[in-house]
Amino acid sequence: xxxxVGIRFKKAGKIYYFDPAGLEISAGDPVIVExxxxxxxxxxxxxxxxxxEDSIVAPLKKVxxxxxxxxxxxxxINRGKEKEAYKVCLKKIQEHGLPMKLVDVEYTFDxxxxxxxxxxxxxxxxxxxxxxxxxxFRTRIELRQIGVRDEAKMIGGLGSCGRVxxxxxxxxxxxxxxxxxxxxxxxxxxxxxxxxxxxxxxxCLKYENDVYEDARSQYPEIGTLVESSQGQGKVININVLKxxxxxxxxxxxxxxxxxxxxxxxxxxxxxxxxxxxxLEEENVFPEEVE
Numbered sequence: 001x002x003x004x005v006g007i008r009f010k011k012a013g014k015i016y017y018f019d020p021a022g023l024e025i026s027a028g029d030p031v032i033v034e035x036x037x038x039x040x041x042x043x044x045x046x047x048x049x050x051x052x053e054d055s056i057v058a059p060l061k062k063v064x065x066x067x068x069x070x071x072x073x074x075x076x077i078n079r080g081k082e083k084e085a086y087k088v089c090l091k092k093i094q095e096h097g098l099p100m101k102l103v104d105v106e107y108t109f110d111x112x113x114x115x116x117x118x119x120x121x122x123x124x125x126x127x128x129x130x131x132x133x134x135x136x137f138r139t140r141i142e143l144r145q146i147g148v149r150d151e152a153k154m155i156g157g158l159g160s161c162g163r164v165x166x167x168x169x170x171x172x173x174x175x176x177x178x179x180x181x182x183x184x185x186x187x188x189x190x191x192x193x194x195x196x197x198x199x200x201x202x203x204c205l206k207y208e209n210d211v212y213e214d215a216r217s218q219y220p221e222i223g224t225l226v227e228s229s230q231g232q233g234k235v236i237n238i239n240v241l242k243x244x245x246x247x248x249x250x251x252x253x254x255x256x257x258x259x260x261x262x263x264x265x266x267x268x269x270x271x272x273x274x275x276x277x278x279l280e281e282e283n284v285f286p287e288e289v290e
């Protein structure tokens with residue numbers, strides 16, 4: 001077991017583990033740490049705790065010290081410099097006629113490097129741009145191309161739900177999202193309704209999907225024959241939130257909505273007979289799904 005603290009460098013950014021190096025650090029403390037790109041300022045969001053060695057990425061960097069008021073003031077000064085650097089870079093991009101969109105600028109804590117984030121449809125030859133920026137700022141310059149999801153995370157905005165974007169407010173990492181998740185949640189497959197402002201599928205489809213998968217595993221599959229209080233029928237759809245099944249009655253061909261707890265399997269599509277008998281005896285379908 002190794003003692004670590006969790007440090008975050010941006011709001012809703014990824015949390016990285018560092019060695020507290022014997023310092024008394026608690027959640028909420030601003031700290032100065034050593035990273036792969038130099039000395040950085042961050043906030044401790046996870047207090048000292050012990051984790052397994054295989055859960056960290058070696059070598060584990062150390063916390064140099066707690067941030068002083070002078071360090072905090074330096075960060076504010078750097079934020080002001082970033083705004084000026086943004087204007088300069090924007091002007092240089094226009095002069096070179098490059099097909100790229102500048103998104104954000106970031107100074108490292110010690111100002112040894114300036115990172116310019118941009119989006120573009122393809123590869124960009126920005127060698128001349130880097131030379132011009134280096135001549136202006138007299139420091140190391142890095143141009144980093146990012147995707148549209150990262151752009152939305154940096155800029156922020158409001159989602160279709162009316163709330164601040166999840167990626168901007170609390171999501172630390174992006175996870176793969178598929179159209180299958182929208183289908184499993186019975187959502188409209190209209191791209192404008194299931195896409196975020198970045199143009200990609202909404203992140204909330206992913207972190208709600210596990211709940212739907214767990215709930216649906218307790219219901220009969222679509223196409224299964226069941227017995228209900230209104231007669232035998234076939235499952236046509238499942239409403240996880242309401243805890244009901246849409247059943248097409250065998251005799252009348254009428255579509256009815258029945259609470260899942262009131263139906264009983266008669267035949268499971270593609271399942272072995274023993275499994276059917278167990279399900280019938282236990283009546284595993286819940287009346288409600290939280």
